[in-house]
Amino acid sequence: MIKDQIDLKRFNTLIEINSYINSDYSDVKSLLTQILESASKLTGGDASSLLLVDRDAETLYFEIALGPKGSEVKKFSVKMGEGIAGWVAKNNRSLIVNDVEDDPRFSSEISKKIGYATTSILAVPMRIKDQCVGVIEVINKESGRSFTDEDLEWLEIFSTQAGLAFQNAKKYQQMNDELFKLKDQVKSATTYHELIYKSTVIEEKLEIVKKIASSSSPILITGDSGTGKELFAEQIHRFSDRADKAFIRINCAAIPENLIESELFGHVKGAFTDAVNDHTGRFSLADTGTIFLDEIGELPISMQAKLLRVIQHGTFERVGSNISEKVDVRIIAATNRKLNEEVDASRFREDLYYRLNVLPLEIPPLKRRRDDILPLANFFLKKFNIKNNKNINGFSSSSVEAMLSYSWPGNVRELENSVERAVIITTSDYIRPQDLLLPDYNSSSEDLYIDSTLKDAVNLFKKEFIQKILIEHSGNQTEASDSLGIQRTYLSRLIKDLDIKR
Ligand SMILES: Nc1ncnc2c1ncn2[C@@H]1O[C@H](COP(=O)(O)OP(=O)(O)O)[C@@H](O)[C@H]1O
Ligand SMILES: [Mg+2]
Numbered sequence: 001m002i003k004d005q006i007d008l009k010r011f012n013t014l015i016e017i018n019s020y021i022n023s024d025y026s027d028v029k030s031l032l033t034q035i036l037e038s039a040s041k042l043t044g045g046d047a048s049s050l051l052l053v054d055r056d057a058e059t060l061y062f063e064i065a066l067g068p069k070g071s072e073v074k075k076f077s078v079k080m081g082e083g084i085a086g087w088v089a090k091n092n093r094s095l096i097v098n099d100v101e102d103d104p105r106f107s108s109e110i111s112k113k114i115g116y117a118t119t120s121i122l123a124v125p126m127r128i129k130d131q132c133v134g135v136i137e138v139i140n141k142e143s144g145r146s147f148t149d150e151d152l153e154w155l156e157i158f159s160t161q162a163g164l165a166f167q168n169a170k171k172y173q174q175m176n177d178e179l180f181k182l183k184d185q186v187k188s189a190t191t192y193h194e195l196i197y198k199s200t201v202i203e204e205k206l207e208i209v210k211k212i213a214s215s216s217s218p219i220l221i222t223g224d225s226g227t228g229k230e231l232f233a234e235q236i237h238r239f240s241d242r243a244d245k246a247f248i249r250i251n252c253a254a255i256p257e258n259l260i261e262s263e264l265f266g267h268v269k270g271a272f273t274d275a276v277n278d279h280t281g282r283f284s285l286a287d288t289g290t291i292f293l294d295e296i297g298e299l300p301i302s303m304q305a306k307l308l309r310v311i312q313h314g315t316f317e318r319v320g321s322n323i324s325e326k327v328d329v330r331i332i333a334a335t336n337r338k339l340n341e342e343v344d345a346s347r348f349r350e351d352l353y354y355r356l357n358v359l360p361l362e363i364p365p366l367k368r369r370r371d372d373i374l375p376l377a378n379f380f381l382k383k384f385n386i387k388n389n390k391n392i393n394g395f396s397s398s399s400v401e402a403m404l405s406y407s408w409p410g411n412v413r414e415l416e417n418s419v420e421r422a423v424i425i426t427t428s429d430y431i432r433p434q435d436l437l438l439p440d441y442n443s444s445s446e447d448l449y450i451d452s453t454l455k456d457a458v459n460l461f462k463k464e465f466i467q468k469i470l471i472e473h474s475g476n477q478t479e480a481s482d483s484l485g486i487q488r489t490y491l492s493r494l495i496k497d498l499d500i501k502r
Contacts, residue, residue, distance in 0.1 A: 028169030223363030226413030245289030271320025
């Protein structure tokens, strides 16, 4: 009678677990914990653990450890074939050991270290398609009694359930990763930039790009800010035989130092306070493709060692996990810092610098390739006409001159911003020098009023002046007319007559 009751309890627990397995694939850890708790309770054990097998490292890690010393146990790992769990994993067979002292397979090392006396162990393999992927252990049968064959049979049934849950979760995780990767790929595929150039300098750089693209060695792109380093990284990827694989970008300067490791390598749920779910890192997403590490000079020194390891061995661990993962990723790094100086100042690891600098590519500043200025300016004009729903025809000859003689310390990015602003603020059909707001360009009245009649020059002056005052007063006409010393109604008429855009 009592036996029947116990079995009924076990049976119900099993049904309960079964329904969980089919309800939430994403939270496998709490499901496995639940399976383990139930297994431990129903077999009358004092503690229990789930160990996962890492085939590459020939090691078992404690994924879950419950009982009085659970959190301490989790710090340990076991070699394949070592101790009871190691034996079970190696032989893919269950084991009852009711007196560990009499069993030569038992290793007392962990028990001693954590101060927990182990007397009896029940251990069964957790399998996916007959292969042992983990071991479930229940330790110390209550009141000093012995584990029975029946206990073992039940634990095997629970282990089958755990194996199923684990397999489902793995598949779910794989699909989720795949989906994430595809989304990212679609996103970056559509955001590849068009590289505009006319200079022979850039033509030569592109020849180099084509040569180095097919190698899988790291590439270090250097050059001032705004020269187009990211666009060159895109070109390298697109000329490589990884072109149809992922191109994953990460800006090392844009991510807070405490999150960068998790962004690069991912984390497991619970690794830190905010880690409520497993997170796939950029390196995993970039597997078989390319990763672009922008602003590599900003990478914290603590991360530099981990990056070096990925470059040398292709391996890393997620934050909070001790399972190594392997990736095949082409690394392209970029920086506007002089990395050799960073090395001298001990802010950048020398060994990493040499590994990255195998294939250096330097992008010259815009002032060293003036032939690119006008094609770029026209390209940006077209882009911002469309974006702002404008129809500006081009650049006046004096603004062409201004652009060609300016030094562009902010390079292509500055040119792009300058054209965007000009498109927005200009009141003319052609962009004029003063629309570009170049800091070292002196817009003299000569340039402005060249070839004008007095009337046109006066009107142009009025227009510019009123516009400036309006901008200063955020378009408020009452305030602007006060400041100009004219009636508000007169101001409205001028705005209309002079075709001043608000
Ligand atoms: N050759 C180019 N053709 C078209 N756009 C460019 C070119 N070079 C740079 N840009 C644009 O200038 C901006 C800065 O480029 P980016 O690659 O981010 O520079 P860097 O990484 O060197 O600071 C981006 O908006 C980019 O699209
Ligand atoms: Mg950049």
